[in-house]
Amino acid sequence: MQKSEARADYYLSIAQHLVRPGYDWSAKYKVTIDLDEGNEQDRSEQLPRPRRSDKAINDVMMDMEIAESEDKCEFMDFSSVPFDVKKRSRSCQICNYEMRKPKWKGVVMCMNHGVRLCTAIMPPRSDSLPELYQLNGEKVIDYSWTCPTKTSCWNKFHDYYLPKGLFSKKEINLAENTMKFGNFIYSSDLYQKKYKALGIEVNQQDEGKKKKCMGRIDFTTHTRG
Ligand SMILES: [Zn+2]
Ligand SMILES: [Zn+2]
Numbered sequence: 437m438q439k440s441e442a443r444a445d446y447y448l449s450i451a452q453h454l455v456r457p458g459y460d461w462s463a464k465y466k467v468t469i470d471l472d473e474g475n476e477q478d479r480s481e482q483l484p485r486p487r488r489s490d491k492a493i494n495d496v497m498m499d500m501e502i503a504e505s506e507d508k509c510e511f512m513d514f515s516s517v518p519f520d521v522k523k524r525s526r527s528c529q530i531c532n533y534e535m536r537k538p539k540w541k542g543v544v545m546c547m548n549h550g551v552r553l554c555t556a557i558m559p560p561r562s563d564s565l566p567e568l569y570q571l572n573g574e575k576v577i578d579y580s581w582t583c584p585t586k587t588s589c590w591n592k593f594h595d596y597y598l599p600k601g602l603f604s605k606k607e608i609n610l611a612e613n614t615m616k617f618g619n620f621i622y623s624s625d626l627y628q629k630k631y632k633a634l635g636i637e638v639n640q641q642d643e644g645k646k647k648k649c650m651g652r653i654d655f656t657t658h659t660r661g
Contacts, residue, residue, distance in 0.1 A: 509594065510547040512608075521615050528554040530589035530597065533620065533630075534561045534582050535568055535655060544590070549598065550606035550618040553590040560584050566659045570635030576658070578633035581626050602626045622650050634658055 514526055528539040529551050536558075543554045558564060561582040568576040583596040597603060606618040620627055631638045631650055638650055 508548055511544045511590075512547050513544055514552075517610065517615070519613055525615055525617070526552060528552060528589050529603075529617065530554070530593050533597070533602070534564075535566075535653070535658060536561070536564060537566070545608060545615075545617075546590075546593075547608045549593070549603070550608050550616070551593055551603065552617060553588070553593050555588045555590050557586065557588050559586045566661075568634070568658050569660065570633075571657070572635050574635070576633055578629070581629035581633055597626070600624070600626055 514521055523540065526540055526543060528543050530553055531537070531539045539554045541554070542556050543552050545552045560579070562579040562584075570576055583592040585592065585596070587595075593603075601624045602620060603618045604621055606616050608615060608617070627650075628638060630653070634653065636650065636653070
C-alpha cells in the first residue's frame with residue numbers, strides 16, 4: 437500500500453469513528469430548536485408560532501455545550517505536539533492493557549479522554565499473539581477482561597473500555613508543557629478479572645470494603661520467548 441493511501445485510510449477510519457453511524461445525536465443532545473426559521477413559504481397559514489424565549493434557547497445551547505464537552509473526542513497526532521514526548525509515553529494504552537506487543541505506529545491521542553490509542557483494526561485478544569500464560573505456567577483461557585470485537589484500539593477504548601470504567605479520565609492540556617494521560621483503574625471490574633485470568637491472587641480486604649488495588653502486571657512473566 438502506498439504511504440499516502442495508508443494515511444488516507446487512517447484518517448478515514450478516524451472520521452468514521454467520529455461520525456459514529458447509527459448514533460442518535462439528536463436524542464443525545466435533546467435538540468429542540470426549530471432550525472426552519474428562514475423558510476417563510478411554509479408558513480402560508482400564518483398561524484401564530486410560539487416563540488422560545490432567549491433564555492430557553494440559551495439553556496438548550498448550554499446543554500449542547502455540556503454534552504459535547506463530555507462526549508466529544510478530539511484526536512491529535514504526536515507529531516503536532518510542540519514538545520518532546522518520551523517513547524514510552526507514546527505507545528498504545530489498550531495494546532498495553534491487552535498485553536500485546538507495544539505499539540507506536542498509528543497511535544493518536546484523544547485529547548478529551550486523555551489516552552493514546554492505535555487505529556489499526558485487530559482481531560480480539562483471544563485470537564491474537566503473543567499467547568498469554570498464567571502465573572502457574574498454564575495458558576490463559578479466560579479473556580472476559582478484553583473487548584471481544586475485531587476493531588481498532590481507538591474504538592475499543594471509546595465503545596467498550598471507557599464505559600466499563602477501566603480508565604481514569606485526564607484531559608490533556610498542552611499548555612502544561614507535559615503529557616498527563618489517564619491511567620488504568622486497578623480496582624475496576626475488568627482489571628480485577630484480568631488478574632484472575634492471569635492467575636494473580638488479589639488480596640481481598642474485609643467484606644464491604646474496597647478491593648485492594650494491585651499494580652502493574654509484568655508482560656514478560658506472562659508471555660514466552
Ligand atoms: Zn475520546
Ligand atoms: Zn493498540
